[in-house]
Amino acid sequence: MRSLKSADGERATPQAVVAALNLGDRITFDQLVAIVASAHGKPIIIKEIDSSAIPTVTGLWLEKDSASIILLPAGDSQLHREHAACHEFGHMLLNHDGCGSPEPFMPSMFKHVGSRMGIRRILARSLDWNETERDAERVAYLLVRALRPNEPEIHNDFERTFL
Structure with a gap:
């Protein structure tokens, strides 16, 4: 994927990467996946798995x-899974680095397949609320607004947790 930089060479903002997608008034989730995959430069496959395989991980x-x-996690609501996917799209669109070699960070069932299966980068939604996670979450909220344009705009971070 091309690195999204602003004219002055700084990292692109969440608003800029979403604006560059030209989403229009309303799109479906499947259309959003295709648009993000095109910007990302490769197909995006979304798989729902049993939450016991990746405990405490929402995406x-x-x-x-x-x-x-x-x-x-298959047990999460559709709304929550879509938001978690949009958060991961944020990492892709902002070209965030992963955790490095995946083995130390993957649940035990994945440790033996990481390198062998060609995994180059891994990034999970983190409970560490740092700038990277905040930016990915900002992208997620902007993408969800495109999916649900008639929802009232929420300015309060706490209230957003109920969307």
């Missing part, structure tokens, strides 16, 4: 040379 992005895979 996990695995990048391979041929595709990016987003793992989402």
Whole structure:
């Protein structure tokens, strides 16, 4: 994926990367996946898996040379899974680095397949609320607004947790 930089060479903002997608008035989730995949430069595969496979993780992005895979807990609501996917799209669009070699960060069931299966980058939604996570979350909120344009705009971070 091309690095999204502003005219002055700084990292692109969440608003800028979403604006560059030209989403229009309303899109479906499937259309959004296709648009983000095009910007990302490779297919995006979304897989729902049993939450026991990735406990405490609400979304996990695995990048391979041929595709990016987003793992989402099947037991979460559709709204929550879509938001978690949009958060991972934020990491992709902002070209965030992953955790490095995936083995130390993956649940035990994945440790033996990381390198062998060609996983180059891994990034999970983090409980560490740092700038990277905040920016990915800002992208997620902007993308969800495109999916649900008639929802009232929420300015309070606490209230957003109920969307």
